[in-house]
Amino acid sequence: MCGIAGAFLNKNNFVSPQDIKRMTDAIIHRGPDDYGIYTYKNIGLGHRRLSILDLSSHGHQPMISNDGRYIITYNGEIYNYLELRSELQTKGYVFNSNTDTEVLLNGFAEYNINILNKLNGMFAFAIYDKNNKILFLARDRYGIKPLYYRLDNAKLLFASEIKALFKWNFIEKKIDLLALDEYMSFQNIFTDRTLYESIKILKPGHYAIVKSEKSEIIFEQYKYWDFNLHDDELKVSENEAIEELEKLFVQAVKRQLISDVPVGSYLSGGMDSGSIVAIASRSLKRLKTFTCGYDMTSVAGFEAGFDERQYAEMISNTYKTEQYEVVLHEGDLYEVIDKLVYHLDYPRLGMSYSNYYIANLASKFVKVVLSGSGGDELFAGYPWRYYHALGHKSKDNFINSYYNYWQRLVKDNEKKLLYSDEIKNKIPKYNSYEAFKSVFKEYDFPIKNNKDLINASLYFELKTFLHGLLVMEDKISMAHSLETRVPFLDNDLVDFAIKIPIEYKLKNYNEYQKIDENEIKKKDKYFETNTGKNILRKVMKKFIPDEIIERKKQGFSSPDASWYRAKGKDYLIKFLNKPNNIELYNYINKDFVINTINKHFDGENKRLLLWSFLNLSRIKF
Structure with missing residues (x-):
């Protein structure tokens, strides 16, 4: 590296x-x-x-x-x-x-x-x-x-x-x-x-x-290569697929332990990183593992479950790892944001400062760390997203509907308020739609049934969400001279995983579920599903405690919706109005930023958009 x-x-x-x-x-x-x-x-x-x-x-x-x-x-x-x-x-x-x-x-x-x-x-x-x-x-x-x-x-x-x-x-x-x-x-x-x-x-x-x-x-x-999720689906029983997947996963983890320097692993408390630790600890005695937790004193609502340290400790105790933890507090974002923005070059995806802190921790003990990235995208770990794709009869209908869902920050009809007057006329009306559509330009998938639509959704996430995650993870780990490896993206494992039938990955895939993963008021539905990664769960039952296997999906994220409020509206506005931040308003309408802050403090969950403004405010053009 x-x-x-x-x-x-x-x-x-x-x-x-x-x-x-x-x-x-x-x-x-x-x-x-x-x-x-x-x-x-x-x-x-x-x-x-x-x-x-x-x-x-x-x-x-x-x-x-x-x-x-x-x-x-x-x-x-x-x-x-x-x-x-x-x-x-x-x-x-x-x-x-x-x-x-x-x-x-x-x-x-x-x-x-x-x-x-x-x-x-x-x-x-x-x-x-x-x-x-x-x-x-x-x-x-x-x-x-x-x-x-x-x-x-x-x-x-x-x-x-x-x-x-x-x-x-x-x-x-x-x-x-x-x-x-x-x-x-x-x-x-x-x-x-x-x-x-x-x-x-x-x-x-x-x-x-x-x-x-x-x-x-x-x-x-x-x-020279691309994901192909619609040709040559495996014609094997589920038990045969489970047996082969176990063999390939174990092989992938062992392959990526090759090193002349110490190797450790991230351990979030979820199934993906826990599975890697289970296999790696067979070869490396007292494997060093690293977990990021959160001070939950001022956290409320659906974010109350974001601290996964108890589950990470359960896995650590099972495999006798040498466990290290870092605990973040509500002000830690502001302490690190300048360094984070510098190393990222430009922002991609959500709240990544937790990744920065845990990479810093790991770098003090090892030079190589294993990550669970890729497991969700390969094995259908985000069911609430795929259900937005179901029921469409044509590729165009699917793309149009999925585009509307994936506008995570600002919808097209709000952009006239988002951009400054000078900027808004320089951006073509359908720019973001054309960017979204281009993801499928070379993916000529059929639309015969819901399985095809879910495979198209998986393709989209492998090409976009996963890529953004990998780029972010590389920049953050290398900021600390730390190599991150991703066993789920072993070629043999990927080649097999993309051919696994959808019904082995996803329970009840024909059912419709409309879940807004970013809406704070829907805490009972937020990520609360264990219908995804079904075949991976069955493989890992041999290695991981049932409490981890049966847990409902939990994203690795800091509780920023609560922490923004705990720190206070005035602090956030003052930070975004610092003299060295005002370049943000050369292209973003200041009133839109202030309105976003007000909406968040009035109860809407605008944590993703606030994170983006904080990042953009630190970049100088």
Whole structure:
């Protein structure tokens, strides 16, 4: 796990080592153990190393192939690298290290871009072909590791984090209004845009081929993998599926324990992280586990159940882990928000400061931590969302209805009040709808029954919600020089999971349930279902206490609806009106912000929108 950066200029220009060093210095937190720079004429590659495998200097990057043709800068972990290494050795390749970096480098030399189909892991990398003067960029299937780029006629810049791109001379920060509109609709960005104009993120499951001409840079992006939830459903009994799923899950966790440094695990008190701990603790005695809890003194309503420490401790006691906890209080958000916004580059999804605190805790004891991300999206863990998709007879009807549901922050009919007068006319009327619709552009799913609609919903969440979660999780963990691994996103496990019939994942999937997951007054229905992840529950009954298995779904979230009120309306307004925050009102109508605060203190649950305003207020364009 590391940080990468680089530049590829048009012909007859030269990259300075100092330019690359400025970029890598900006992401030193991603790799404090070592750094390296490679420059040759118009190409420059930089690397910051967080040493996980082969801690010696043999793992130094950028790494050059034995014949001098290929140069790589790479961030990630390839969990099947030992198998690939053996395969390449039979073809005559000689290795100088015990790193997965060298396996990837030699694998590319042998298979070219087809090596991507052999990699089981998380990665973002750049490889320069010195003979053909071509640069290759790639991201893993699911987007666990981020890779941003900025392209113009004169150059391509790329990096693990956006802040590194702004270290290049004369790169100006400008807000991307279309991306802002996406975010204000979904609390996420579904396209490859970012909040910064001209800066994009390489799509998950994609690679790019970049060539340099005299007058321009040619950048071509290609898809090599995608989720396919509608073809070749498994024709097996539920018991057979349970048996195979158990085998693949155990294999996935064990694969991801490979490391030359200490490995621990997050432990939320839910089934996903608990399942990982159950398997990992077999191989690692006194596995270190990390839990985030909340001071519930001023918490009321549906948030009263957000502190899951008792369940985490139950799992810890069962598996004799070395358990560590951090307990957050109502003012902790404000203490950390500047650091959090800096490391995130731009906000995605909801209240992530809890993740920041627990990553900080874990980093004091281990260098690698396991996470339960992906379990909900693969095994239908959010039933109340899928029920909004049922009953539609066409793809267009499904998209239109699901779009209306997924406007988490501000509905289209409210946007005329949201944006400042100068901004509102610069955003096309159907911008967020087109962004939503684009998720399904290459997913030609049938609509024959409700199973198809639920699979379409799962596809949507795997492509959007999960991707946003992974990007956020990467930035937060790497802020603390901590590698996060996600066993649920093992390739073999995913390939099997997406073929499991819906009726094995989701109980009573033909029933309609309309649940607003953000409405505070519906506490009796908020997340209170255990109908999702049915097959995973049956697998894990062998490993986890029944109290955990039978618990109704609980999201990992801080009790901010209560805490905003406890801290007081005046404090929130004063914070959002600080002189260094007023740039927010260049594009967001101040009256809308104040009205949102008033509504929240009058009883509406506006916690998601308030979080978004707090984040946006700290970004400077």
